[in-house]
Amino acid sequence: MNVFDAIKTRRSVRKYKPEPVSDEHLKQILEAARLAPSAGNKQPWRFVVVRDPELRKRLGVVARNQTWVGDADVIVAALAMDPKNPEVYERWAERDVMIAVEHMVLTAWELGYGTCWIGAFHEDQVKELLGIPEEMRVINLLPLGVPDQKPEPRGRKAFDELFHGDKYGKKLET
Secondary structure (H helix, E strand, O other), rough: OOHHHHHHHHOOOEEEOOOOOOOOHHHHHHHHHHHOHHHHHHOOOEEEEEHHHHHHHHHHHHHHOOHHHHHHHEEEEEEOOOOOOOOOOOOOHHHHHHHHHHHHHHHHHHHEEEEEOOOOHHHHHHHHHOOOOOOEEEEEEEEOOOEOOOOOOOOOOHHHHHEEEEOOOOEEOO
8 A cells, every 4th residue: 555545545443353453563653653754853752552451441431431442452642742841842842743643543554453543531641541751741542453444434625625826715726
């Protein structure tokens, strides 16, 4: 699968089979995040990879009772380093983490795994469960597993509605 095919076909998966993500594939997915670009190459991200079934279940509860989250074989908590840290570009820290997570999402899809961006959670409870330092921000939770559903594509806005040529409101000629 090429990158554009992954982008076109990837769907948010909210139901997972009770099958493991292979260690080899997990390493490849995590490596995709490590290789992501970041402002000034600061790499202001850290990740907690949760495989423990009880912790996964508890994360589903603190993710505003989205208990299906805990059914995934792996949950990755994506963290941004303290934006006040002099080694981090404050404005870009969270955005850089999001780029790294999307690298994981597309790599997982290419390898046959489903994911779903989870932004609805109680950050303080996630930090407590996973021992995350106070100064770090939890950007999202990413359940990762073998899909047990095949969601249909969702509608997208028309090309002309989104892209403008030279100035806003001017049709882009392609």
